[in-house]
Amino acid sequence: MTQHTLPLFDAALLRPALLDACKKLSPRAQLGNPVMFVVYLGSLLCSALWVQGLLGHGDAPTWLTGALALWLWFTVLFANFAEALAEGRSKAQAASLKGLKKAAWAKKLGAPHRYGAPFATVEAGELRKGDVFIAQAGDIVPCDGEVLEGIAAIDESAITGESAPVIRESGGDFSSVTGGTRVLSDWVVARVTADPGETFIDRMIAMVEGARRGKTPNEVALTILLLALTLVFLLVTVTLLPFSHYSAQAAGAGEPTSLAVLIALLVCLIPTTIGGLLSAIGVAGMSRLMAANVIATSGRAVEAAGDVDVLLLDKTGTITYGNRQASALWPAPGVSQATLAQAAWLASLADDTPEGKSIVQLTQPLLPPAANPLDAALRQGERPEAVSFAPFTAQSRMSGVNLPERAIRKGAADAVRQWLAANGGELPAALQQQVDQVASRGGTPLVVAEPQRALGVIELKDVVKPGIRERFAQLRAMGIRTVMLTGDNRLTAAAIAAEAGVDDFLAEATPEAKLAMIRDCQRQGLLVAMTGDGTNDAPALAQADVAVAMNSGTQAAREAANMVDLDSSPTKLIEVVEIGKQMLMTRGALTTFSLANDVAKYFAIIPAAFAATYPQLNALNVMGLSSPASALLSAVMFNALIIIALIPLALRGVRYRPLGAAVLLRRNLLLYGVGGMVLPFAGIKLIDLGLSALGWV
């Protein structure tokens, strides 16, 4: 697995981000973000006022108007910079993918579109949907396609980071090839399934770069709220002009508040912190997902991941190790543990399956001392000619070993029973009972026998991954229900489900049963997430709200899903959920912070703006700021600098802990709400102290 993590402020990314920040100053780029657009207009207006002041017609000290204008422009630039930096990081991650698209040449097949037909070498970009190409050993697959003919080993490490080659062949679950991957051996003939610019990699790159990133539903809702708050504050500041005009006249003292001061007040009040960082949060969320080697086809899906109520998890590979392992030996009556162990060991020596290996591992320490030279030789790892192994076949459904004077077989109970019957033996009732007991515990019983005598039972068990139980408990605390999907029978499934601590399970799961289960959950209003790889998972993936397809899976599964996991790791879903939650939390935290900040800014600006008219309002100057000009400048500077200070938080995301919602809310309210109220008092005061120490105000 390749990790695409980057340091937060990579020097190589800073310079282009700074450049981009300036480029984003075009009005068109600003229009998309209503909050920052207001700041942008404010900066323009303030600059115009400064020019007017230079010409000698200003209503506020020219240097102050100039300084305010400068810091307003900085506010805009800082917000642009945050967005540019987030995009830059994403682009860097996409660059490796983009490299794949360079000089790709395609061997386009002529009629009759079969192996052996003449081909023309064309540029990959000229291929259109429906064209047929051939890719031979050493070629780069020019674009996404469906294999029509042939079989090839393909290196997909460029997209998956997984170095082991995968086999692609026509028909079945492994019939898709991805553009940009490399054929290692043999050849395939494939039909193009996507036009250039729409291939899987193209879409991935577009997503990651944020080029096609539409606003997610929650972002839209939040933008509406921010817009409303901006309008409220616009009203507040716009009406202050007549109010202060009246007050100055009525009090017969002071001047109406100057435009520059009102603009400064407006910019301080509107939620610039969240407004400036909102899009960076979104881009960074996608980019964090990318760092976890998951690619989402839409931001909507990432957001939905945070809302997931039910996780459907495949048992195999997610909850248990993919294979069963021998866990216990149950000798038949009259058979010693050592005898059974030795027989089981012998029968599994040549069994290369994980189950066979685990039996060898389990029995090795139980073996009695070698009784004869043959035995000793076998223990040394030799394979004398006198010994032959019987591999597992679909007919016998057993495997085993033939020694000079004895044969040993192991297999499922009914297969061994038939073999015993054919040789004049039988399965004792006591052993049958043992077999049933193992099955009821969720294990798989394997019977070991000699032609006339059953020796005992090996218990194979699905081994639940360590730590998975705790993980599920965490998910439960997060309010997420876990459901295990398995092809096992109910009994086995129930036993494993209990051991792993999932909330529910679906045994003997067919594609239809999975689909029905998802629909049922959705009818109750629950959001469902699942992972899948096979073509038969595609309907369920398409129905699920958050669907993660394994990259090793079929084209159908990947098309149906809204995320692709490049590592093909079944537990990835849990990480995806956390990333989704983080993204929403970061938005909420910064919105709260942004609003809480306003309290302190009022205490800085109101006395400064009106003290000339009503000197008694200086009582509100609780921070003891040195002068009205310094108060204004400090508030505006704090407002701009806090954006820079919070970029790391926006990019990294608020840390998510799997606690209950009530605990999370209390923590975050305390941190971002109360903290957001207190921090600017200190911050503004510090800036004020700095400015006065430097003698600038």
Add this chain to the structure above:
Amino acid sequence: MLTAFFWLLALFMAVLTLSVRPMGAWLAPLASGQVPARLAEFDRALLRLMGVRDTAMDWREYARAVLLFSLLGALLLYVLQRVQGWLPLNPGQRGAVTADSAFNTAVSFVSNTNWQGYAGEASMSHLTQMLGLTVQNFLSAATGIAVACVLMRGFARRETSNLGNFWADLTRISVYLLAPLSLLLALVLASQGVVQSWAATLPVATLAGGEQTLTLGPVASQEAIKLLGTNGGGFFNANSAHPFENPNELSNFLQMLAIFLIPAGLCHAFGRVVGDRRQGWALYGAMALLFVLAASALALAEAQGNPLLNALSADASVGSLEGKELRFGAAGSSLFAAVTTAASCGAVNAMHDSLTPLGGMLAMWLMQLGEVVFGGVGSGLYGMLVFAVLAVFVAGLMVGRTPEYLGKKIEAFEMKMVALVILLSPALVLLGSALAVVSQAGLAGLANGGAHGFSEVLYAFSSAANNNGSAFAGLSANTPFYNGLLGAAMWLGRFGVIVPVLALAGALAAKKTLPPSAGAMPTHGGLFIGLLSGAVLMVGALTYLPALALGPMAEHLALWAGR
């Protein structure tokens, strides 16, 4: 004075809290649109008599019905005032009300504001008072309650467009709730000495030997609904300060209780309708918390008295008594001022213009919070629910899920409606006040200059746009300028909120209801109460702090600086 105030406040809150559960039980069936079984037959007959068919309405049809009904009500009331001189029951020989005043009054009563630019006893005939004003007192209150019921249904129902029937709701709320409750209160008030008479005047010989003419009328009947319906329009210009409207301390207590009775009960009804009573208690908790804080602050300001008078050896221990009735004292008047501005009632038992600057500011601010601290009947609850949606949206994000309230996801459309509601009141108050202080016609109405004059204007627009109706009486508002501008603010402040609230209800009712989950933010209990009151305070403070600084705050600081 403070000791007396806090005892009064404690007693008031205790009695109010005791009333919440029975009132909720009374209101809940009305809110969910069902009639108790033993009333079913009567109900059918009643609706048939009224010509109402209880058919399902979606939010658009409901909004259309509300608007049409209110528009017709306003028109009727306007015409009635203009032609009252030719109609019977006019013992005082009152002529036609001027066009602008009639417009203002019509809008004022239909929008449940009951701002009174006129002096009641001097300009309205008995017929206008009873058939026009008192009828609208009932109907505008019932309309507000009906809209709150619809929003409750929006939360309680799932995947439907059916929000109930406006005509049926209006009839049931008037007949089953407002009429019996008003009758009861009117009788109790009459027993305390509130007059109820068909006569216009009563000549009496005064102690000094002179002759005085006392104005009488059907006061008790109008008084009951004035308070229960959070209307606030008094029979007399002096409103509840007049001894014929509010004779003694007991009647004063009952009047305050009557103002909060339905708004508080609606919270509990909400909990019952959505199937989780804790939700209702949380809303009540947030309202009660905000109210106790604001009322205490107001009383503290009044207890300080006026430093200039204190310096002239006025008795500071009784608090500021300027503009207050001695039979209520500073304590009874402070609590009444807080109650009437917290609820969008607007009845007054003291001159708010004479409150200390900070006391007046708190009364003003309670209105500027959007009338959600108990607020108007119905409008307080739906306003508070809009704030709840807002608070849940911002805070809900912080638990890492798309925010949801009572199982309903809060998405873009809901936020749009919430934004409209939150935006409307500041727009009306601030733009209206701005217009008044820049125009000659606006400035002409100011009785005082300086910061206090500005407070008067700000108070008037806060009162009108939030449908409170009380006044800093110093402003001469019975001019075409103020009648027109305040009338527009009242209409927009009422129906500009009702329509988005109904749309919100429609959108919520159409949604699925998600089952409760440990991952969703809890919306009951202390944390949510704190969050909700915090959201209300933040929005109110951030919006009005600069304006308040130029009015009451500047005045207060100047007063205490000895100027």
